[in-house]
Amino acid sequence: MSEIKRTLTIAGNDSSGGAGLAADLKTFTEFGCYGQVAVTTLVSMDPDNNWSHNVFPIELxxxxxxxxxxxxxEKPLAAVKTGxxxxxxxxxxxxxxIERNQLKNVVIDPVLVCKGEDEVLNPETADALREKLVPLADVVTPNLFEAAVLAQTDPIKSIEDMEEAAKKIHALGAKHIVIKGGKALDDAQAIDLYYDGETFEVLATDKVNHGHNHGAGCTFAAAITAGLANDLSVKDAIHQAKDFVTAAIASGxxxxxxxGAVYHSAVRFK
Structure with missing residues:
Protein backbone atom coordinates (compact mmCIF):
# COMPACT_ATOMS: atom_id res chain seq x y z
CA MET A 1 0.00 0.00 0.00
CA SER A 2 1.33 3.45 -0.89
CA GLU A 3 1.91 6.07 1.78
CA ILE A 4 -1.25 7.68 3.14
CA LYS A 5 -1.39 11.41 2.34
CA ARG A 6 -3.56 13.35 4.79
CA THR A 7 -5.20 16.44 3.33
CA LEU A 8 -7.22 19.03 5.24
CA THR A 9 -9.87 21.44 4.05
CA ILE A 10 -10.96 24.30 6.29
CA ALA A 11 -14.22 25.19 4.62
CA GLY A 12 -17.96 25.59 4.70
CA ASN A 13 -20.61 22.98 3.95
CA ASP A 14 -22.66 23.41 0.78
CA SER A 15 -25.85 21.44 1.37
CA SER A 16 -26.26 20.82 -2.37
CA GLY A 17 -22.97 18.89 -2.38
CA GLY A 18 -21.44 20.62 -5.37
CA ALA A 19 -19.06 23.01 -3.64
CA GLY A 20 -17.47 23.57 -0.25
CA LEU A 21 -16.21 20.74 1.90
CA ALA A 22 -18.26 18.14 0.02
CA ALA A 23 -16.45 19.01 -3.20
CA ASP A 24 -13.11 19.06 -1.43
CA LEU A 25 -13.46 15.68 0.25
CA LYS A 26 -14.79 13.99 -2.89
CA THR A 27 -11.89 15.44 -4.88
CA PHE A 28 -9.31 14.39 -2.31
CA THR A 29 -10.67 10.84 -2.47
CA GLU A 30 -10.44 10.76 -6.26
CA PHE A 31 -6.70 11.41 -5.91
CA GLY A 32 -6.18 8.77 -3.24
CA CYS A 33 -5.79 11.21 -0.34
CA TYR A 34 -7.17 10.81 3.18
CA GLY A 35 -9.38 13.89 3.40
CA GLN A 36 -10.28 15.66 6.61
CA VAL A 37 -12.29 18.79 7.31
CA ALA A 38 -12.69 21.55 9.85
CA VAL A 39 -16.16 22.98 9.19
CA THR A 40 -16.37 26.78 9.31
CA THR A 41 -19.84 27.51 7.98
CA LEU A 42 -23.13 25.85 7.10
CA VAL A 43 -24.82 27.08 3.94
CA SER A 44 -28.36 26.23 2.88
CA MET A 45 -30.35 27.35 -0.16
CA ASP A 46 -34.02 28.30 -0.32
CA PRO A 47 -35.87 26.75 -3.28
CA ASP A 48 -38.89 28.93 -2.48
CA ASN A 49 -36.86 32.13 -2.77
CA ASN A 50 -34.92 31.77 -6.04
CA TRP A 51 -32.23 29.59 -4.41
CA SER A 52 -31.09 32.39 -2.09
CA HIS A 53 -28.28 31.45 0.31
CA ASN A 54 -28.44 31.31 4.09
CA VAL A 55 -25.06 31.36 5.83
CA PHE A 56 -24.58 30.05 9.38
CA PRO A 57 -21.06 30.50 10.81
CA ILE A 58 -19.67 27.90 13.24
CA GLU A 59 -18.47 29.21 16.59
CA LEU A 60 -14.78 29.99 16.71
CA GLU A 74 0.96 11.03 14.25
CA LYS A 75 1.01 11.30 10.46
CA PRO A 76 1.70 14.86 9.24
CA LEU A 77 -0.63 16.74 6.94
CA ALA A 78 0.55 16.57 3.35
CA ALA A 79 -1.45 19.60 2.20
CA VAL A 80 -4.05 22.10 3.41
CA LYS A 81 -6.78 24.00 1.58
CA THR A 82 -8.95 26.81 2.88
CA GLY A 83 -12.36 27.73 1.53
CA ILE A 98 -0.73 27.26 9.70
CA GLU A 99 2.22 29.22 11.06
CA ARG A 100 2.45 27.52 14.46
CA ASN A 101 2.35 24.03 12.99
CA GLN A 102 4.49 24.92 9.95
CA LEU A 103 1.91 23.39 7.63
CA LYS A 104 3.06 22.91 4.05
CA ASN A 105 1.44 22.90 0.63
CA VAL A 106 -1.08 25.55 1.63
CA VAL A 107 -3.73 26.35 -0.98
CA ILE A 108 -5.86 29.42 -0.23
CA ASP A 109 -9.15 29.52 -2.12
CA PRO A 110 -10.39 32.96 -1.02
CA VAL A 111 -14.15 32.39 -1.02
CA LEU A 112 -15.63 35.87 -0.67
CA VAL A 113 -19.08 35.31 -2.16
CA CYS A 114 -21.62 32.52 -2.53
CA LYS A 115 -22.50 31.26 -5.98
CA GLY A 116 -24.75 33.72 -7.73
CA GLU A 117 -23.92 36.58 -5.38
CA ASP A 118 -21.87 39.63 -6.31
CA GLU A 119 -21.07 41.28 -3.00
CA VAL A 120 -18.37 40.36 -0.51
CA LEU A 121 -19.85 38.46 2.41
CA ASN A 122 -17.78 40.51 4.86
CA PRO A 123 -15.38 43.28 3.68
CA GLU A 124 -13.36 43.09 6.91
CA THR A 125 -12.79 39.41 6.30
CA ALA A 126 -11.50 40.17 2.80
CA ASP A 127 -8.96 42.54 4.34
CA ALA A 128 -7.88 39.89 6.85
CA LEU A 129 -7.49 37.30 4.09
CA ARG A 130 -5.34 39.72 2.13
CA GLU A 131 -3.14 40.54 5.11
CA LYS A 132 -2.96 37.25 7.03
CA LEU A 133 -3.67 34.25 4.80
CA VAL A 134 -2.56 35.19 1.28
CA PRO A 135 1.06 35.72 2.45
CA LEU A 136 1.07 32.11 3.72
CA ALA A 137 -0.17 30.62 0.46
CA ASP A 138 1.87 28.30 -1.68
CA VAL A 139 -0.99 28.67 -4.17
CA VAL A 140 -3.91 31.11 -4.11
CA THR A 141 -6.86 30.48 -6.43
CA PRO A 142 -9.23 33.47 -6.68
CA ASN A 143 -11.92 33.87 -9.30
CA LEU A 144 -12.12 37.16 -11.21
CA PHE A 145 -14.17 38.92 -8.55
CA GLU A 146 -11.99 37.66 -5.69
CA ALA A 147 -8.78 38.54 -7.55
CA ALA A 148 -9.95 42.12 -8.00
CA VAL A 149 -10.84 42.35 -4.30
CA LEU A 150 -7.49 40.94 -3.16
CA ALA A 151 -5.50 43.05 -5.61
CA GLN A 152 -7.69 46.11 -4.93
CA THR A 153 -8.16 46.76 -8.63
CA ASP A 154 -11.09 47.60 -10.87
CA PRO A 155 -13.22 44.67 -12.12
CA ILE A 156 -11.20 42.26 -14.26
CA LYS A 157 -12.33 42.09 -17.88
CA SER A 158 -9.30 40.86 -19.83
CA ILE A 159 -6.21 38.69 -19.62
CA GLU A 160 -4.17 41.86 -19.19
CA ASP A 161 -6.29 42.75 -16.15
CA MET A 162 -5.70 39.24 -14.80
CA GLU A 163 -1.94 39.65 -15.19
CA GLU A 164 -1.97 42.95 -13.31
CA ALA A 165 -4.02 41.47 -10.47
CA ALA A 166 -1.76 38.41 -10.30
CA LYS A 167 1.30 40.61 -9.88
CA LYS A 168 -0.32 42.49 -7.03
CA ILE A 169 -1.43 39.30 -5.27
CA HIS A 170 2.08 37.87 -5.64
CA ALA A 171 3.42 41.04 -4.05
CA LEU A 172 1.30 40.26 -0.99
CA GLY A 173 3.41 37.13 -0.45
CA ALA A 174 1.63 34.31 -2.27
CA LYS A 175 4.14 32.12 -4.10
CA HIS A 176 1.87 31.02 -6.96
CA ILE A 177 -1.38 32.47 -8.25
CA VAL A 178 -4.06 30.91 -10.42
CA ILE A 179 -6.83 33.33 -11.36
CA LYS A 180 -9.92 31.40 -12.37
CA GLY A 181 -11.41 33.22 -15.35
CA GLY A 182 -13.51 30.26 -16.36
CA LYS A 183 -16.28 31.08 -18.80
CA ALA A 184 -16.32 34.82 -18.13
CA LEU A 185 -13.66 36.13 -20.53
CA ASP A 186 -14.19 34.31 -23.82
CA ASP A 187 -17.16 32.98 -25.76
CA ALA A 188 -15.42 29.79 -26.84
CA GLN A 189 -12.89 28.91 -24.14
CA ALA A 190 -12.62 28.64 -20.38
CA ILE A 191 -9.53 30.65 -19.45
CA ASP A 192 -7.44 30.62 -16.27
CA LEU A 193 -4.13 32.37 -15.68
CA TYR A 194 -1.15 30.95 -13.78
CA TYR A 195 1.62 33.18 -12.43
CA ASP A 196 4.69 31.98 -10.53
CA GLY A 197 6.17 35.39 -9.84
CA GLU A 198 8.18 35.41 -13.05
CA THR A 199 6.14 34.09 -15.97
CA PHE A 200 2.49 33.87 -16.96
CA GLU A 201 0.75 30.87 -18.46
CA VAL A 202 -2.74 30.96 -19.94
CA LEU A 203 -4.68 27.75 -19.30
CA ALA A 204 -7.44 27.45 -21.89
CA THR A 205 -9.88 24.66 -22.69
CA ASP A 206 -12.93 24.51 -24.89
CA LYS A 207 -15.95 25.79 -23.01
CA VAL A 208 -18.64 23.33 -21.91
CA ASN A 209 -21.91 24.99 -22.80
CA HIS A 210 -24.43 23.27 -20.53
CA GLY A 211 -23.51 25.47 -17.56
CA HIS A 212 -23.41 22.73 -14.92
CA ASN A 213 -20.40 24.22 -13.18
CA HIS A 214 -21.46 24.70 -9.56
CA GLY A 215 -18.47 23.74 -7.42
CA ALA A 216 -15.92 24.08 -10.19
CA GLY A 217 -13.78 26.58 -8.29
CA CYS A 218 -13.67 24.55 -5.09
CA THR A 219 -13.00 21.36 -7.04
CA PHE A 220 -10.14 22.96 -8.99
CA ALA A 221 -8.46 24.23 -5.81
CA ALA A 222 -8.98 20.89 -4.05
CA ALA A 223 -7.43 19.04 -7.00
CA ILE A 224 -4.37 21.30 -6.80
CA THR A 225 -4.16 20.54 -3.08
CA ALA A 226 -4.30 16.80 -3.72
CA GLY A 227 -1.67 17.09 -6.44
CA LEU A 228 0.69 18.85 -4.05
CA ALA A 229 -0.01 16.23 -1.38
CA ASN A 230 0.99 13.61 -3.92
CA ASP A 231 4.33 15.35 -4.48
CA LEU A 232 3.62 16.97 -7.83
CA SER A 233 5.24 20.29 -8.64
CA VAL A 234 2.93 23.28 -8.40
CA LYS A 235 2.77 23.60 -12.17
CA ASP A 236 2.01 19.91 -12.69
CA ALA A 237 -0.61 19.98 -9.92
CA ILE A 238 -2.33 22.93 -11.60
CA HIS A 239 -2.34 21.26 -15.03
CA GLN A 240 -3.70 18.04 -13.54
CA ALA A 241 -6.38 20.00 -11.70
CA LYS A 242 -7.39 21.84 -14.86
CA ASP A 243 -7.95 18.54 -16.67
CA PHE A 244 -9.81 17.11 -13.68
CA VAL A 245 -12.22 20.01 -13.28
CA THR A 246 -12.82 20.24 -17.02
CA ALA A 247 -13.97 16.61 -17.00
CA ALA A 248 -16.08 17.24 -13.89
CA ILE A 249 -17.83 20.15 -15.60
CA ALA A 250 -18.36 18.23 -18.83
CA SER A 251 -20.08 15.44 -16.86
CA GLY A 252 -22.05 17.85 -14.68
CA GLY A 260 -26.15 22.43 -12.10
CA ALA A 261 -23.36 20.68 -10.23
CA VAL A 262 -20.05 19.26 -11.41
CA TYR A 263 -19.49 15.51 -11.12
CA HIS A 264 -16.36 14.85 -9.12
CA SER A 265 -15.92 11.22 -10.19
CA ALA A 266 -16.00 11.97 -13.91
CA VAL A 267 -12.41 11.03 -14.63
CA ARG A 268 -12.78 7.67 -12.93
CA PHE A 269 -16.13 6.69 -14.40
CA LYS A 270 -16.34 8.49 -17.73
Whole structure:
Protein backbone atom coordinates (compact mmCIF):
# COMPACT_ATOMS: atom_id res chain seq x y z
CA MET A 1 0.00 0.00 0.00
CA SER A 2 1.33 3.45 -0.89
CA GLU A 3 1.91 6.07 1.78
CA ILE A 4 -1.25 7.68 3.14
CA LYS A 5 -1.39 11.41 2.34
CA ARG A 6 -3.56 13.35 4.79
CA THR A 7 -5.20 16.44 3.33
CA LEU A 8 -7.22 19.03 5.24
CA THR A 9 -9.87 21.44 4.05
CA ILE A 10 -10.96 24.30 6.29
CA ALA A 11 -14.22 25.19 4.62
CA GLY A 12 -17.96 25.59 4.70
CA ASN A 13 -20.61 22.98 3.95
CA ASP A 14 -22.66 23.41 0.78
CA SER A 15 -25.85 21.44 1.37
CA SER A 16 -26.26 20.82 -2.37
CA GLY A 17 -22.97 18.89 -2.38
CA GLY A 18 -21.44 20.62 -5.37
CA ALA A 19 -19.06 23.01 -3.64
CA GLY A 20 -17.47 23.57 -0.25
CA LEU A 21 -16.21 20.74 1.90
CA ALA A 22 -18.26 18.14 0.02
CA ALA A 23 -16.45 19.01 -3.20
CA ASP A 24 -13.11 19.06 -1.43
CA LEU A 25 -13.46 15.68 0.25
CA LYS A 26 -14.79 13.99 -2.89
CA THR A 27 -11.89 15.44 -4.88
CA PHE A 28 -9.31 14.39 -2.31
CA THR A 29 -10.67 10.84 -2.47
CA GLU A 30 -10.44 10.76 -6.26
CA PHE A 31 -6.70 11.41 -5.91
CA GLY A 32 -6.18 8.77 -3.24
CA CYS A 33 -5.79 11.21 -0.34
CA TYR A 34 -7.17 10.81 3.18
CA GLY A 35 -9.38 13.89 3.40
CA GLN A 36 -10.28 15.66 6.61
CA VAL A 37 -12.29 18.79 7.31
CA ALA A 38 -12.69 21.55 9.85
CA VAL A 39 -16.16 22.98 9.19
CA THR A 40 -16.37 26.78 9.31
CA THR A 41 -19.84 27.51 7.98
CA LEU A 42 -23.13 25.85 7.10
CA VAL A 43 -24.82 27.08 3.94
CA SER A 44 -28.36 26.23 2.88
CA MET A 45 -30.35 27.35 -0.16
CA ASP A 46 -34.02 28.30 -0.32
CA PRO A 47 -35.87 26.75 -3.28
CA ASP A 48 -38.89 28.93 -2.48
CA ASN A 49 -36.86 32.13 -2.77
CA ASN A 50 -34.92 31.77 -6.04
CA TRP A 51 -32.23 29.59 -4.41
CA SER A 52 -31.09 32.39 -2.09
CA HIS A 53 -28.28 31.45 0.31
CA ASN A 54 -28.44 31.31 4.09
CA VAL A 55 -25.06 31.36 5.83
CA PHE A 56 -24.58 30.05 9.38
CA PRO A 57 -21.06 30.50 10.81
CA ILE A 58 -19.67 27.90 13.24
CA GLU A 59 -18.47 29.21 16.59
CA LEU A 60 -14.78 29.99 16.71
CA UNK A 61 -14.04 27.62 19.58
CA UNK A 62 -15.76 24.76 17.76
CA UNK A 63 -13.54 25.32 14.72
CA UNK A 64 -10.51 25.47 17.00
CA UNK A 65 -11.44 22.13 18.57
CA UNK A 66 -11.84 20.56 15.12
CA UNK A 67 -8.37 21.76 14.14
CA UNK A 68 -6.96 20.33 17.36
CA UNK A 69 -8.41 16.94 16.45
CA UNK A 70 -7.01 17.08 12.92
CA UNK A 71 -3.55 17.98 14.16
CA UNK A 72 -3.49 15.22 16.77
CA UNK A 73 -2.50 12.57 14.20
CA GLU A 74 0.96 11.03 14.25
CA LYS A 75 1.01 11.30 10.46
CA PRO A 76 1.70 14.86 9.24
CA LEU A 77 -0.63 16.74 6.94
CA ALA A 78 0.55 16.57 3.35
CA ALA A 79 -1.45 19.60 2.20
CA VAL A 80 -4.05 22.10 3.41
CA LYS A 81 -6.78 24.00 1.58
CA THR A 82 -8.95 26.81 2.88
CA GLY A 83 -12.36 27.73 1.53
CA UNK A 84 -15.07 29.86 3.10
CA UNK A 85 -13.68 31.59 6.19
CA UNK A 86 -16.33 34.06 7.13
CA UNK A 87 -14.97 36.13 10.02
CA UNK A 88 -11.83 38.07 10.84
CA UNK A 89 -11.34 36.04 14.03
CA UNK A 90 -11.47 32.80 12.08
CA UNK A 91 -8.96 34.08 9.52
CA UNK A 92 -6.59 34.85 12.39
CA UNK A 93 -7.13 31.38 13.90
CA UNK A 94 -6.40 29.64 10.60
CA UNK A 95 -3.33 31.76 9.92
CA UNK A 96 -1.98 31.10 13.42
CA UNK A 97 -2.61 27.37 12.99
CA ILE A 98 -0.73 27.26 9.70
CA GLU A 99 2.22 29.22 11.06
CA ARG A 100 2.45 27.52 14.46
CA ASN A 101 2.35 24.03 12.99
CA GLN A 102 4.49 24.92 9.95
CA LEU A 103 1.91 23.39 7.63
CA LYS A 104 3.06 22.91 4.05
CA ASN A 105 1.44 22.90 0.63
CA VAL A 106 -1.08 25.55 1.63
CA VAL A 107 -3.73 26.35 -0.98
CA ILE A 108 -5.86 29.42 -0.23
CA ASP A 109 -9.15 29.52 -2.12
CA PRO A 110 -10.39 32.96 -1.02
CA VAL A 111 -14.15 32.39 -1.02
CA LEU A 112 -15.63 35.87 -0.67
CA VAL A 113 -19.08 35.31 -2.16
CA CYS A 114 -21.62 32.52 -2.53
CA LYS A 115 -22.50 31.26 -5.98
CA GLY A 116 -24.75 33.72 -7.73
CA GLU A 117 -23.92 36.58 -5.38
CA ASP A 118 -21.87 39.63 -6.31
CA GLU A 119 -21.07 41.28 -3.00
CA VAL A 120 -18.37 40.36 -0.51
CA LEU A 121 -19.85 38.46 2.41
CA ASN A 122 -17.78 40.51 4.86
CA PRO A 123 -15.38 43.28 3.68
CA GLU A 124 -13.36 43.09 6.91
CA THR A 125 -12.79 39.41 6.30
CA ALA A 126 -11.50 40.17 2.80
CA ASP A 127 -8.96 42.54 4.34
CA ALA A 128 -7.88 39.89 6.85
CA LEU A 129 -7.49 37.30 4.09
CA ARG A 130 -5.34 39.72 2.13
CA GLU A 131 -3.14 40.54 5.11
CA LYS A 132 -2.96 37.25 7.03
CA LEU A 133 -3.67 34.25 4.80
CA VAL A 134 -2.56 35.19 1.28
CA PRO A 135 1.06 35.72 2.45
CA LEU A 136 1.07 32.11 3.72
CA ALA A 137 -0.17 30.62 0.46
CA ASP A 138 1.87 28.30 -1.68
CA VAL A 139 -0.99 28.67 -4.17
CA VAL A 140 -3.91 31.11 -4.11
CA THR A 141 -6.86 30.48 -6.43
CA PRO A 142 -9.23 33.47 -6.68
CA ASN A 143 -11.92 33.87 -9.30
CA LEU A 144 -12.12 37.16 -11.21
CA PHE A 145 -14.17 38.92 -8.55
CA GLU A 146 -11.99 37.66 -5.69
CA ALA A 147 -8.78 38.54 -7.55
CA ALA A 148 -9.95 42.12 -8.00
CA VAL A 149 -10.84 42.35 -4.30
CA LEU A 150 -7.49 40.94 -3.16
CA ALA A 151 -5.50 43.05 -5.61
CA GLN A 152 -7.69 46.11 -4.93
CA THR A 153 -8.16 46.76 -8.63
CA ASP A 154 -11.09 47.60 -10.87
CA PRO A 155 -13.22 44.67 -12.12
CA ILE A 156 -11.20 42.26 -14.26
CA LYS A 157 -12.33 42.09 -17.88
CA SER A 158 -9.30 40.86 -19.83
CA ILE A 159 -6.21 38.69 -19.62
CA GLU A 160 -4.17 41.86 -19.19
CA ASP A 161 -6.29 42.75 -16.15
CA MET A 162 -5.70 39.24 -14.80
CA GLU A 163 -1.94 39.65 -15.19
CA GLU A 164 -1.97 42.95 -13.31
CA ALA A 165 -4.02 41.47 -10.47
CA ALA A 166 -1.76 38.41 -10.30
CA LYS A 167 1.30 40.61 -9.88
CA LYS A 168 -0.32 42.49 -7.03
CA ILE A 169 -1.43 39.30 -5.27
CA HIS A 170 2.08 37.87 -5.64
CA ALA A 171 3.42 41.04 -4.05
CA LEU A 172 1.30 40.26 -0.99
CA GLY A 173 3.41 37.13 -0.45
CA ALA A 174 1.63 34.31 -2.27
CA LYS A 175 4.14 32.12 -4.10
CA HIS A 176 1.87 31.02 -6.96
CA ILE A 177 -1.38 32.47 -8.25
CA VAL A 178 -4.06 30.91 -10.42
CA ILE A 179 -6.83 33.33 -11.36
CA LYS A 180 -9.92 31.40 -12.37
CA GLY A 181 -11.41 33.22 -15.35
CA GLY A 182 -13.51 30.26 -16.36
CA LYS A 183 -16.28 31.08 -18.80
CA ALA A 184 -16.32 34.82 -18.13
CA LEU A 185 -13.66 36.13 -20.53
CA ASP A 186 -14.19 34.31 -23.82
CA ASP A 187 -17.16 32.98 -25.76
CA ALA A 188 -15.42 29.79 -26.84
CA GLN A 189 -12.89 28.91 -24.14
CA ALA A 190 -12.62 28.64 -20.38
CA ILE A 191 -9.53 30.65 -19.45
CA ASP A 192 -7.44 30.62 -16.27
CA LEU A 193 -4.13 32.37 -15.68
CA TYR A 194 -1.15 30.95 -13.78
CA TYR A 195 1.62 33.18 -12.43
CA ASP A 196 4.69 31.98 -10.53
CA GLY A 197 6.17 35.39 -9.84
CA GLU A 198 8.18 35.41 -13.05
CA THR A 199 6.14 34.09 -15.97
CA PHE A 200 2.49 33.87 -16.96
CA GLU A 201 0.75 30.87 -18.46
CA VAL A 202 -2.74 30.96 -19.94
CA LEU A 203 -4.68 27.75 -19.30
CA ALA A 204 -7.44 27.45 -21.89
CA THR A 205 -9.88 24.66 -22.69
CA ASP A 206 -12.93 24.51 -24.89
CA LYS A 207 -15.95 25.79 -23.01
CA VAL A 208 -18.64 23.33 -21.91
CA ASN A 209 -21.91 24.99 -22.80
CA HIS A 210 -24.43 23.27 -20.53
CA GLY A 211 -23.51 25.47 -17.56
CA HIS A 212 -23.41 22.73 -14.92
CA ASN A 213 -20.40 24.22 -13.18
CA HIS A 214 -21.46 24.70 -9.56
CA GLY A 215 -18.47 23.74 -7.42
CA ALA A 216 -15.92 24.08 -10.19
CA GLY A 217 -13.78 26.58 -8.29
CA CYS A 218 -13.67 24.55 -5.09
CA THR A 219 -13.00 21.36 -7.04
CA PHE A 220 -10.14 22.96 -8.99
CA ALA A 221 -8.46 24.23 -5.81
CA ALA A 222 -8.98 20.89 -4.05
CA ALA A 223 -7.43 19.04 -7.00
CA ILE A 224 -4.37 21.30 -6.80
CA THR A 225 -4.16 20.54 -3.08
CA ALA A 226 -4.30 16.80 -3.72
CA GLY A 227 -1.67 17.09 -6.44
CA LEU A 228 0.69 18.85 -4.05
CA ALA A 229 -0.01 16.23 -1.38
CA ASN A 230 0.99 13.61 -3.92
CA ASP A 231 4.33 15.35 -4.48
CA LEU A 232 3.62 16.97 -7.83
CA SER A 233 5.24 20.29 -8.64
CA VAL A 234 2.93 23.28 -8.40
CA LYS A 235 2.77 23.60 -12.17
CA ASP A 236 2.01 19.91 -12.69
CA ALA A 237 -0.61 19.98 -9.92
CA ILE A 238 -2.33 22.93 -11.60
CA HIS A 239 -2.34 21.26 -15.03
CA GLN A 240 -3.70 18.04 -13.54
CA ALA A 241 -6.38 20.00 -11.70
CA LYS A 242 -7.39 21.84 -14.86
CA ASP A 243 -7.95 18.54 -16.67
CA PHE A 244 -9.81 17.11 -13.68
CA VAL A 245 -12.22 20.01 -13.28
CA THR A 246 -12.82 20.24 -17.02
CA ALA A 247 -13.97 16.61 -17.00
CA ALA A 248 -16.08 17.24 -13.89
CA ILE A 249 -17.83 20.15 -15.60
CA ALA A 250 -18.36 18.23 -18.83
CA SER A 251 -20.08 15.44 -16.86
CA GLY A 252 -22.05 17.85 -14.68
CA UNK A 253 -25.77 17.51 -14.15
CA UNK A 254 -28.81 19.68 -13.44
CA UNK A 255 -29.33 19.60 -9.68
CA UNK A 256 -32.58 21.51 -10.08
CA UNK A 257 -33.95 24.46 -12.03
CA UNK A 258 -31.56 26.84 -10.29
CA UNK A 259 -28.17 25.15 -10.40
CA GLY A 260 -26.15 22.43 -12.10
CA ALA A 261 -23.36 20.68 -10.23
CA VAL A 262 -20.05 19.26 -11.41
CA TYR A 263 -19.49 15.51 -11.12
CA HIS A 264 -16.36 14.85 -9.12
CA SER A 265 -15.92 11.22 -10.19
CA ALA A 266 -16.00 11.97 -13.91
CA VAL A 267 -12.41 11.03 -14.63
CA ARG A 268 -12.78 7.67 -12.93
CA PHE A 269 -16.13 6.69 -14.40
CA LYS A 270 -16.34 8.49 -17.73
Missing amino acids: DVVKQQLTTVLAS MIGTVELVHLVAET FAYNQYV
